Amino acid sequence: MAQAAADYIIVGGGSAGCLVAARLIEAGATVLLLEEGPPRGHPLLDLPAGYMKFLNSERYLKYYPTVPQPQLDGRSLIIPQGRLLGGGSAINAMVYLRGQREDYDSWAAMTGDPGWSYDAMLPHFTAMEGNTDLAGPFHGTDGPLKVSHLGHMNPVTAAFLQSCAALGIPLNEDFNGAVQAGAGRMQHTIDAGLRRRSSAARAFLAPHRRNPRLTIVTRARVQRLRLVAGRVIGVDYQHLGQTRRAEVGQEVILAAGAIATPHLMLRSGLGPAADLQTAAIAVLADLPEVGLNLQDHCEVPVISALQRGMGYFGQDRGLNMLRHGLRYLLSRRGPVTSTGVEACAFLPLGDDPRPLIQLYCVPTVYLDRTVSGIDPTWGLTLTPCLARPQSRGSVRINPADPDGLPLVDPGFLRDPADFAAMRAAIRRARDILAAPPLREMVTGALLPGAGDWSEDALDRHIRATVKTNYHPVGTCAMGRVTDAALRVMGVAGLRIVDASAMPVIPAANTNAPTLALASRAAQLILQGRA
Known part of the structure; x- marks a missing residue:
């Protein structure tokens, strides 16, 4: 079943996807947002303490087992990722931290784009922040993302x-x-007046839920990116037991996270040629760095x-x-x-x-x-x-089951x-x-x-x-897989706006940095439309 073309298709309704969708809608674009999980979580997740009831449940988390880690005596670990609208911001511990100035300055140095420097990124943080307890040059007080002690x-x-x-x-x-x-x-992403979680879905997406230019499809698993002559023209996804096809007018935007984003690219034939051939996947673009550079706290x-x-x-x-x-x-x-x-x-x-x-x-x-x-x-x-690990891992296609879970190697320690x-x-x-x-x-x-x-x-x-701190990043990094404007190199009509695009992990919990990256991504997309 084919679906009418939207200007933009966003794959993944987590923190980055919610923010970018909102910015595009505000600019007059039409957006189709596809999220694999449900549209909302249990009401307990709104309570600051409520997330602890779901830490060991797969109800709103997708568990990615890792390959055995020789340096950890062969242990296999689990890396969970949020699986609901709002993504990790709807089920995480709500910590609001940005990292160190040097983190962002290193992004600027690696990409050659001063727009990724700390001084350039600070306005993206402050503009979205509605902080009730701190103000001054490092904080915003009127933004939609509520922050408090x-x-x-x-x-x-x-x-x-x-x-x-x-x-x-x-x-x-x-x-x-x-x-x-x-x-x-x-500080935490909590509305101090209501003492309630301020997720990306609530902060950015909720004001636009009734906008006819926004279509949200939850419980939708994107199976493939569709390419013609080196350009992404749409996606195939499963919803309610049916395979559907959606066409795009401008760009497909990947916001599924540092594990799911490279895995979708690999399933679609975008990645290291040798790995794709081993998995019997047609190579549409030989991108050897897709899935590499995995970093996690x-x-x-x-x-x-x-x-x-x-x-x-x-x-x-x-x-x-x-x-x-x-x-x-x-x-x-x-x-x-x-x-x-x-x-x-x-x-x-x-x-x-x-x-x-x-x-x-x-x-x-x-x-x-x-x-x-x-x-x-x-x-x-x-x-x-x-906070600043030197170890690197990878996300690779499983040749025995390309459509199943990927082979995740965090490389901890x-x-x-x-x-x-x-x-x-x-x-x-x-x-x-x-x-x-x-x-x-x-x-x-x-x-x-x-x-x-x-x-x-x-x-x-x-x-x-040793375990994950739930912060995987880097698997489609700027300068390796995308250019400084987050466009996938060698493929037209495809952009990445989530934590997988970070070349180096920030020295802090990664929800706020992901939102800031997505904010600049939206700015870059809209500059391209002008």
Whole structure:
């Protein structure tokens, strides 16, 4: 079944897709937005604390198993990606961070385009931001994406910040300001008035849902890009058990994320010729870099037991859950207004003043679903996350099942420098746990155990517990797969606007950087229409 041509077809209704669709509609274009997941999530996802109920569920997440990792004793991990309108912004922990000035300046250097520099990208951040707690040159206060501090902070989090101060780690009240280093509260994409999630779907797409120029099709899996004479002319997708065909007037815009975007290109015959031929896929464009350069932040838990009653253990069940839920409904206050990840520290290592580690403070026992060995209890998890990894991975077509899941190799800690940095970061976390006032709250080490602090023991712990921080980027990078205007090189009518286009991962949670990249992408698209 053929569908009338739209000016633009956007594949993927996550953060980037929602923003770009809104900007194109505002400019008078017609847009067909195709999203594989459902149109909305469970109402609990609107609550700051609600996402935790869905972390280990495939209801709104698509799980990508990784290939076995030799450097991690052969472990296979899972990398989830959001699968609903709004994408990760509709189910993530809502952290609003941008990264370091040098991140964006490196994009400008790699592409030769000063429009990707930090100074040029800052207006994209501030224009979309509706910050209720911070203002000044680094922040916007009137934008559609609502940003605020959390409405609740656990006493254990406050103790973490005090212990950081005891070690000389400065308090940082604005990680998105002039300096990233230090310890402090993180801001989140939460509407402070309603204490409700501000997803990209709500912030950017919702005002245009009734616009006749916008067509949104959810539960639609795009199977192929359609090319004629080197130009993308439309897509084939499955919806409600039927294969449909949509034609495009201007461009197909890929916004499906750093795993799904390269996988769709590979299935469509755009990628490394040898890999495509092995999978019996006709080579329409030999693009050897498609799927390479995968980067992700990885993290390792350092878990301690706390005195009884401290932290968030047990607060999401039984009478406690009912009490907190009622308080939220009546006053928009209490633990429900917290994401459970309220503060972090950005820490340099060695002589480099740029922070290399993002150390999260989670006032409970937090383990990945692939890790076991600790019973639920009152606890604190400090999670060192490698903010500027050197390791690289890939997303490749599976020749045995090209239409199934791709072969995802995150390459976590493959570079020895990353492994050494993680080892040093765990020791830094231990120092914070041993500083007052946390040391008066902590009753013992759980993971690693009290006697497991030798280098060999730490290395075993790292290999056994390292996991994704849910930030894959880079698999269709500018300068490798696209030009500086995000147009796929060697293919007409195809542009990439999501995190896969980032040549280097920002040193922070990636939702805000993805939105800023998409904002500039929309600007570039509209400049081309003028």
